[in-house]
Amino acid sequence: MARLTAENVELATEIIGHFPRPKSALIPLLHLAQEQDGHLTDDAMVHIADLVDVTPAEVLGTASFYEMFKMEPVGRYMVNICTNISCQLRGGEELLEHAENTLGIRPGQTTADGLFTIEDVECIAACTEAPCLQVNYRYFHKITNNEFDELISELRSGARSDIPAHGTLAQVRQHIPADRQAGSVVPENTEVPVWLSVSEDGNA
Amino acid sequence: MTIDVPRIITSRFDRDDSFTLSGYEATGGYQALRKALASSPQAVADEVKTASLLGRGGAGFPAGVKWGLAPENVWPRYLVVNGDESEPGTYKDRMLMELDPHQLIEGVLLACYGIGCGQAFLYVRGEMPLAQERIAQALNDAYAAGYVGKNILGTNFSVDVILSWGAGAYIVGEETALIESLEGNRGMPRLKPPFFPAAKGLYMQPTIVNNVETLSNLPWIINNGGEAFAALGAETSRGTRMFAVSGHVKNPGVFEVEYGVSTFRDLIFKPEYAGGILGDRELKAFIPGGASAPWFFEEHLNLPLEKVTVDRAGSMLGSGAIVVMDETTDAVKSCLRIVRFFARESCGKCTPCREGTTWLEQILQRIYDGYGRPTDLDLLMDVSDNISPGISWPPKQTTICPLGPSAVSPIASAMKRFRPEFEARIAFAEQNRSSVPVDFPKAASHA
Numbered sequence: 001m002a003r004l005t006a007e008n009v010e011l012a013t014e015i016i017g018h019f020p021r022p023k024s025a026l027i028p029l030l031h032l033a034q035e036q037d038g039h040l041t042d043d044a045m046v047h048i049a050d051l052v053d054v055t056p057a058e059v060l061g062t063a064s065f066y067e068m069f070k071m072e073p074v075g076r077y078m079v080n081i082c083t084n085i086s087c088q089l090r091g092g093e094e095l096l097e098h099a100e101n102t103l104g105i106r107p108g109q110t111t112a113d114g115l116f117t118i119e120d121v122e123c124i125a126a127c128t129e130a131p132c133l134q135v136n137y138r139y140f141h142k143i144t145n146n147e148f149d150e151l152i153s154e155l156r157s158g159a160r161s162d163i164p165a166h167g168t169l170a171q172v173r174q175h176i177p178a179d180r181q182a183g184s185v186v187p188e189n190t191e192v193p194v195w196l197s198v199s200e201d202g203n204a
Numbered sequence: 205m206t207i208d209v210p211r212i213i214t215s216r217f218d219r220d221d222s223f224t225l226s227g228y229e230a231t232g233g234y235q236a237l238r239k240a241l242a243s244s245p246q247a248v249a250d251e252v253k254t255a256s257l258l259g260r261g262g263a264g265f266p267a268g269v270k271w272g273l274a275p276e277n278v279w280p281r282y283l284v285v286n287g288d289e290s291e292p293g294t295y296k297d298r299m300l301m302e303l304d305p306h307q308l309i310e311g312v313l314l315a316c317y318g319i320g321c322g323q324a325f326l327y328v329r330g331e332m333p334l335a336q337e338r339i340a341q342a343l344n345d346a347y348a349a350g351y352v353g354k355n356i357l358g359t360n361f362s363v364d365v366i367l368s369w370g371a372g373a374y375i376v377g378e379e380t381a382l383i384e385s386l387e388g389n390r391g392m393p394r395l396k397p398p399f400f401p402a403a404k405g406l407y408m409q410p411t412i413v414n415n416v417e418t419l420s421n422l423p424w425i426i427n428n429g430g431e432a433f434a435a436l437g438a439e440t441s442r443g444t445r446m447f448a449v450s451g452h453v454k455n456p457g458v459f460e461v462e463y464g465v466s467t468f469r470d471l472i473f474k475p476e477y478a479g480g481i482l483g484d485r486e487l488k489a490f491i492p493g494g495a496s497a498p499w500f501f502e503e504h505l506n507l508p509l510e511k512v513t514v515d516r517a518g519s520m521l522g523s524g525a526i527v528v529m530d531e532t533t534d535a536v537k538s539c540l541r542i543v544r545f546f547a548r549e550s551c552g553k554c555t556p557c558r559e560g561t562t563w564l565e566q567i568l569q570r571i572y573d574g575y576g577r578p579t580d581l582d583l584l585m586d587v588s589d590n591i592s593p594g595i596s597w598p599p600k601q602t603t604i605c606p607l608g609p610s611a612v613s614p615i616a617s618a619m620k621r622f623r624p625e626f627e628a629r630i631a632f633a634e635q636n637r638s639s640v641p642v643d644f645p646k647a648a649s650h651a
Binding site: 196 | 294330370385389449451452456533
């Protein structure tokens with residue numbers, strides 16, 4: 001719980017290698033740290049600063065801009081209920097109210113057992129499935145109050161192993177095999193791409 | 205989904221294996237790439253120009269023209285894919301990324317080949333882990349199969365496509381903010397000029413930023429020719445387009461329709477599309493192109509889904525998001541919710557937007573809560589005018605990007621059409637002035 005683990009440093013190094021400039025890996029590395037600890041710890045941000053060669057203040061500056069990065073611990077499950085226009089029209093606010101009453105917390109708060117945090121979020125691009133919510137960014141469509149209660153009890157009983165703890169987004173990562181990698185093109189590389197200098201007959 | 209024209213970008217959506225390499229290859233996948241590599245990069249760029257493909261992100265700028273804006277002989281160039289879909293009401297890029305990631309990747313490769321981009325960055329919205337996973341898997345498979353990376357399909361065309369994702373910020377959908385985010389910074393827009401991405405974008409190099417739906421059209425265009433694409437749709441809006449219809453309709457859904465041919469009425473009422481208003485109630489208003497767009501009403505239903513006509517009528521097709529509000533809708537409440545969105549998402553760089561959207565939200569909130577003052581309606585217009593002088597369409601702006609003026613759209617729309625609803629709330633507040641909030645009667649009484 002702090003700096004990135006050796007395994008994650010290896011992943012971080014691979015991610016940094018995907019970009020022409022190390023700082024471009026900053027947001028991906030913050031996600032990695034949040035996946036490791038559930039939120040962003042100061043130590044992890046200092047470590048990331050080292051890895052991408054910027055100051056810790058710059059890391060904090062970037063991290064604090066983005067809604068998904070949490071500087072304080074949150075529940076194992078982040079329940080994000082959309083109340084933006086399409087969901088509002090189809091009962092999103094009533095769903096949020098039901099969630100508040102069921103869990104006994106207000107948006108931004110976490111239940112005493114550390115399991116749930118709820119948030120009143122902006123559009124999550126499932127507008128035709130309103131009202132919708134995400135648990136750790138996994139979608140649930142056209143949710144009724146009863147379905148909400150069922151979902152909460154399933155999560156409580158540990159029956160939803162398909163939803164990883166908060167912080168884990170994609171569970172498949174991009175890996176570029178060394179022999180297939182074209183290589184990052186740094187801004188200083190001013191060569192004309194080779195394929196542009198071929199004849200009209202093309203490349204085949 | 206019933207579709208009356210060739211399905212260009214949603215053709216694989218009904219297949220269980222639509223997101224796999226084998227499913228993609230079995231349905232003509234990566235044939236356009238082979239075809240392109242057998243011709244010149246210029247031929248690919250020309251084909252896209254012939255297609256008259258308009259950008260599908262919101263602004264509707266012609267993609268072929270955008271490609272041509274990169275200054276000659278300045279290298280390297282980059283391609284940035286905008287997959288940060290966040291405009292309220294919009295739900296199409298996520299489907300394209302989740303259900304047909306290879307189509308997008310092939311589009312990216314065609315663009316890189318045609319423009320001469322040395323590297324591509326695919327920026328997916330943070331809140332979309334399934335899209336991220338599907339694209340990561342698709343890229344891994346495509347690299348292994350020789351479609352992406354070094355010496356693609358044995359040619360001298362080499363390009364890496366790098367997957368990255370955001371972390372929750374609507375403003376990052378604005379292209380210069382997206383570039384800032386890709387550089388590891390706070391996602392705040394850059395001033396244009398001088399920072400037009402095509403000239404000075406990622407790492408201050410020429411950068412083409414294209415939307416997911418825009419690029420997803422490229423494999424079809426290269427396979428079938430730009431002319432075949434341009435033959436579909438209307439004069440000024442070619443091909444097909446995805447529209448999401450949400451809100452008070454019987455069958456909310458995402459539909460691919462021929463661009464510029466169907467009308468709003470078709471899409472909202474026809475049984476093969478959204479199927480009419482919920483409970484057969486009356487239409488009150490609809491948003492034609494995402495939360496940033498001014499609202500439309502009954503008299504706009506017969507307009508075709510076509511860019512120029514909709515622009516002239518005082519709104520925009522934006523990101524293809526139609527949000528329907530029926531007669532029970534509380535105009536003040538909906539207006540407040542949309543304005544609150546912009547206030548929350550303002551990045552804080554420009555004062556008129558940072559301060560203005562916050563004030564607009566607070567004024568609307570107190571009107572809604574029953575504390576409104578008789579002077580509040582003029583005050584709303586005054587603050588709006590400071591963000592977007594003249595409150596006209598297309599909007600003028602005192603800000604770097606259009607986010608601030610977008611917050612003015614719902615206010616201008618609702619006040620123009622439903623001013624009595626605002627006045628009723630304020631009059632109610634005047635009559636019931638007290639230290640405790642009083643519940644305003646529900647929408648039905650003043651609809």
